[in-house]
Amino acid sequence: MTLTIRRYRWSDLDTILALHQICLAEVGLVPGDGVYYDDDFPRIQEIYLACGGDFLVGEVKSRVVAMGGLRPVDTVTAEICRLRVHPEFQRRGFGAAMLVALERRAVELGFHSVRGDTTLNQEAALALYRRQGWRELSRHRVGDLTVVYGEKRLFPPAALEH
Numbered sequence: 001m002t003l004t005i006r007r008y009r010w011s012d013l014d015t016i017l018a019l020h021q022i023c024l025a026e027v028g029l030v031p032g033d034g035v036y037y038d039d040d041f042p043r044i045q046e047i048y049l050a051c052g053g054d055f056l057v058g059e060v061k062s063r064v065v066a067m068g069g070l071r072p073v074d075t076v077t078a079e080i081c082r083l084r085v086h087p088e089f090q091r092r093g094f095g096a097a098m099l100v101a102l103e104r105r106a107v108e109l110g111f112h113s114v115r116g117d118t119t120l121n122q123e124a125a126l127a128l129y130r131r132q133g134w135r136e137l138s139r140h141r142v143g144d145l146t147v148v149y150g151e152k153r154l155f156p157p158a159a160l161e162h
Contacts, residue, residue, distance in 0.1 A: 001060055003094045005101045008044055008055035008067075015064045016057065017041045023084040027121045047071060053078060054105050058085075058098055065089040068098045070106055073115060078106045080116040083125070095128050106154055113153045120146040
């Protein structure tokens with residue numbers, strides 16, 4: 001089963017919003033819990049694409065099963081947001097593929113590091129970030145949730161060759 005990664009299209013909106021909600025529900029989270037929200041979805045063009053970031057979707061046989069956004073924090077740092085893989089397609093490396101694609105895209109866009117957050121409820125996400133070389137920056141309590149903040153320094157391909 002092959003994951004094809006491409007840029008978000010407006011016609012993906014309903015599908016990715018549903019994917020977001022399914023993935024949160026799978027780990028007992030809901031938009032509006034103080035950590036997760038979904039008001040950025042109708043504004044993907046503005047929040048991710050028009051300001052120098054990106055939003056990617058992953059498809060298997062034309063079905064959107066994964067997604068992730070890249071939102072600029074400042075000129076050197078981007079935030080990876082909305083990294084989701086449909087529960088039926090998890091544990092196949094699709095989350096790692098999406099994360100690597102977002103990190104590569106960040107380098108192409110000129111960012112030097114990426115940041116992100118997840119909760120302790122999302123054990124698979126925490127493990128994925130660790131495997132991909134992210135380091136934990138801090139933890140904060142938000143309501144009943146513990147939010148884990150992390151980052152990764154990116155290296156352009158040319159820097160890795162020397």
